Structure formats: C-alpha cells, structure tokens
Amino acid sequence: MYDLLMLAMLLRGAKHGYQLKRETVTLVGGGRLHNNQVYPALRRFVSNGWVTRRLVPGNRGQTRHLYSLTPRGRRELIARLCRFTDEDAANAASFWFRVGLFGLLQPEDRNRILHARETYLRARHAALADVQASGALDLFAGEVTSHVKIEIEAELGWIARLRKTAKL
Numbered sequence: 001m002y003d004l005l006m007l008a009m010l011l012r013g014a015k016h017g018y019q020l021k022r023e024t025v026t027l028v029g030g031g032r033l034h035n036n037q038v039y040p041a042l043r044r045f046v047s048n049g050w051v052t053r054r055l056v057p058g059n060r061g062q063t064r065h066l067y068s069l070t071p072r073g074r075r076e077l078i079a080r081l082c083r084f085t086d087e088d089a090a091n092a093a094s095f096w097f098r099v100g101l102f103g104l105l106q107p108e109d110r111n112r113i114l115h116a117r118e119t120y121l122r123a124r125h126a127a128l129a130d131v132q133a134s135g136a137l138d139l140f141a142g143e144v145t146s147h148v149k150i151e152i153e154a155e156l157g158w159i160a161r162l163r164k165t166a167k168l
Contacts, residue, residue, distance in 0.1 A: 001028075001093070001094065001097070002024065002033065002037060002038075002041065003041055003045075003080075004077065004080055004081065004097065005024045005027060005028065005097070006020055006024055006038070006041060006042070006045075007045070007050065007051075007069065007073060007076070007077040007080075008077060008097075008101060009023050009024055009027070010051065010067060010068060010069035010073070011069060011074070011077075011104075013068070014066045014067060014068040015066070015067055016064050016065065016066055016067070017038060017039060017042060017064075017065055017067065020038065020042075020067065021033050021035070021038045024038075028093070042065075042067055045067075045073065046067075048072075048073075048076070049070060049072045049073070050069070050070060050072055050073030050076050050077075051067050051068065051069055051070060051073050052067070052068045052070055053065050053066070053067055054066050054068075074104075077104070078104050078105065081098055081101055081104065081105060081109075082105065082109045084098065084112065084113045084116055086116070086120070088116075089116040089117050089119070089120040090120050092155075095113070095117045098113050099113075099162065102162075102166070107166065107167075107168055110166060110168055111163075111168045114159050114162060114163060114168065117155075117159065118156065118159050121152050121155055121156055121159075122156070124152060125149055125152045125153070125156075128145050128148060128149050128152075129149070131145060132145055132146075132149075
C-alpha cells in the first residue's frame with residue numbers, strides 16, 4: 001500500500017524524499033514510516049522508470065534528491081489501482097484510497113471496484129445479522145455488532161451516492 005501511496009503523492013508534482021515520507025504518513029493517519037521503507041522503494045521506482053530523481057540545492061547548502069513521477073510511473077500507478085482483489089475489497093483503507101483516485105480510472109474500473117466492495121459489505125452485513133439472530137451475543141458484543149452494521153449500511157449508502165454522482 002505504501003508503494004501506491006508514494007506514487008500517488010507524486011501525481012501533483014515533484015517532492016523530496018522526506019516530504020514524501022511525511023505526507024504519506026499524514027495521509028494514512030499517523031504512525032511511522034521508516035527510511036528503510038521509503039528510500040529502497042524510491043530506488044526501485046527510479047530503476048523501473050516510474051520516477052526520476054535529480055539533485056537540487058537544499059535550504060542549508062546541502063544537496064537533496066527531488067523525485068518526480070514519469071508517464072510510465074503514472075501508468076503503473078493506474079494499473080496497480082485497477083488491481084482490486086477480494087482482500088482489497090475487505091480493507092476499508094485500500095478501498096477509500098482507490099475511491100480518492102477514481103479520477104484516474106476508467107468508469108468500468110470504478111464500477112468493478114465499487115461492486116467488489118459492495119459485495120463484501122453485503123456479505124459481512126448478512127453474517128453479522130446471522131450472529132445477532134442466533135442470540136449468542138452478550139450486551140456489549142451486541143452493541144458492537146449493531147454499530148458495525150450501521151457503519152456498513154452508511155458505507156453502502158455512500159457507494160450508492162458515488163454510483164449516482166459518477167453515473168455508474
């Protein structure tokens with residue numbers, strides 16, 4: 001996922017490695033992204049021709065690397081966004097990330113991603129309803145289950161709005 005995020009962060013222009021790392025961490029809600037994850041990925045991106053690297057002067061007289069997305073990198077990003085597995089459909093962050101970049105995707109890819117997530121959510125909602133109907137939940141487990149079902153229903157409503165907005 002970090003590879004996709006870093007490539008996507010370069011869509012709007014060139015960035016220094018540290019800036020890319022900081023913005024990626026902010027986008028995923030905090031946490032830490034170690035240099036041993038960022039810089040090897042950037043080297044791999046450069047060697048694959050997805051990103052260019054050039055030296056520029058820094059603010060304090062140092063030399064810094066500036067990374068830019070290439071047309072080949074943009075195509076790779078789009079190809080990876082379109083690869084939406086069942087595992088991705090079950091992962092809210094993976095789904096939301098792709099929705100955030102729907103402007104890059106063709107309508108049929110958007111529709112396929114929405115359909116996969118919707119299918120996952122409907123199956124999860126049905127499974128939770130079955131557990132509730134069995135009477136096997138205590139008070140707090142029942143509260144959590146009800147809350148998750150409400151969240152699923154809200155996301156299904158959001159998907160319906162996305163379809164209507166995008167005319168899918």
